[in-house]
Amino acid sequence: MAVASTSLASQLSGPKSVSSYSGLRRSCSKLDHTQSLSLFQHLHSQLRLSSSSRKASRGVVAMAGTGKFFVGGNWKCNGTKDSISKLVSDLNSAKLEADVDVVVAPPFLYIDQVKNSLTDRIEISGQNSWVGKGGAFTGEISVEQLKDIGATWVILGHSERRHVIGEDDQFIGKKAAYALNEGLGVIACIGEKLEEREAGKTFDICFQQLKAFADAVPSWDNIVIAYEPVWAIGTGKVASPEQAQEVHVAVRDWLKKNVSPEVASKTRIIYGGSVNGGNSAELAKKEDIDGFLVGGASLKGPEFATIINSVTAKKVAA
Numbered sequence: 001m002a003v004a005s006t007s008l009a010s011q012l013s014g015p016k017s018v019s020s021y022s023g024l025r026r027s028c029s030k031l032d033h034t035q036s037l038s039l040f041q042h043l044h045s046q047l048r049l050s051s052s053s054r055k056a057s058r059g060v061v062a063m064a065g066t067g068k069f070f071v072g073g074n075w076k077c078n079g080t081k082d083s084i085s086k087l088v089s090d091l092n093s094a095k096l097e098a099d100v101d102v103v104v105a106p107p108f109l110y111i112d113q114v115k116n117s118l119t120d121r122i123e124i125s126g127q128n129s130w131v132g133k134g135g136a137f138t139g140e141i142s143v144e145q146l147k148d149i150g151a152t153w154v155i156l157g158h159s160e161r162r163h164v165i166g167e168d169d170q171f172i173g174k175k176a177a178y179a180l181n182e183g184l185g186v187i188a189c190i191g192e193k194l195e196e197r198e199a200g201k202t203f204d205i206c207f208q209q210l211k212a213f214a215d216a217v218p219s220w221d222n223i224v225i226a227y228e229p230v231w232a233i234g235t236g237k238v239a240s241p242e243q244a245q246e247v248h249v250a251v252r253d254w255l256k257k258n259v260s261p262e263v264a265s266k267t268r269i270i271y272g273g274s275v276n277g278g279n280s281a282e283l284a285k286k287e288d289i290d291g292f293l294v295g296g297a298s299l300k301g302p303e304f305a306t307i308i309n310s311v312t313a314k315k316v317a318a
């Protein structure tokens with residue numbers, strides 16, 4: 001488990017050379033990319049070994065991966081022109097931490113309204129996209145149309161699409177491949193149902209869903225994995241930080257073994273399922289939780305801002 005002590009981080013970067021946080025790891029302006037990469041790899045291996053000194057260290061940076069914190073708001077099938085205009089205005093006036101990628105996924109009908117009124121600080125995602133080029137597919141929205149309207153991401157494999165609409169792993173994998181090939185980022189959702197967890201199949205289900213993505217996608221450069229246990233979505237039953245962390249570690253390990261160590265380290269693994277302003281900080285402290293996918297609580301601007309800003313819980317844990 002990665003726990004960085006301030007002294008180790010400052011030994012390596014030095015107070016004058018710290019220029020910015022990248023994925024909450026300090027980056028050093030005096031080093032070139034290769035040097036800093038190997039330095040980070042060294043730091044990372046040191047950190048993985050340092051759990052015995054965890055109690056003694058203050059000022060930890062709780063991030064196992066190297067990606068930037070990522071928070072998505074999935075508005076699902078909610079909202080009217082008026083309520084969305086209020087939500088956008090609340091988001092525009094919210095003070096958001098800089099070290100976070102923020103994305104919202106409005107219903108398709110309102111994407112144009114949101115794109116035209118929301119600050120550029122926040123990117124737009126579709127909640128779904130068609131599996132190939134648009135055409136005679138009644139009721140569908142194509143990747144090309146999402147790009148045309150200004151979206152840069154799409155959520156694929158959400159449990160409501162898997163279990164309510166009936167999309168299967170292969171179909172979702174194909175959708176992801178198409179969207180990535182056309183230049184959209186993909187928020188790739190995975191997660192087990194309650195009966196699967198109770199039967200001890202959580203990892204099997206998550207790995208099977210991951211494999212379907214891995215078998216289809218051209219690259220992992222533009223993918224964020226959202227672990228969303230189905231039993232936690234919209235139920236108010238959030239996974240405990242330990243339950244979420246356990247699956248996130250397993251997912252990262254799966255990526256390491258089945259894709260590559262580099263992809264395992266740089267791919268953001270975010271948690272979703274009843275995240276709110278009251279529980280996000282505790283979850284964010286877990287080192288393999290790289291952000292959140294938020295449903296209900298993303299419909300309230302100030303609460304969504306609190307969740308985004310829970311990145312601060314990652315930077316310093318007493």
Ligand code: PGA
Nearest residue numbers: 233234273274294295296
């Ligand atoms: P919830 O939804 O936060 O309302 O549980 C999460 C999601 O479906 O992405």
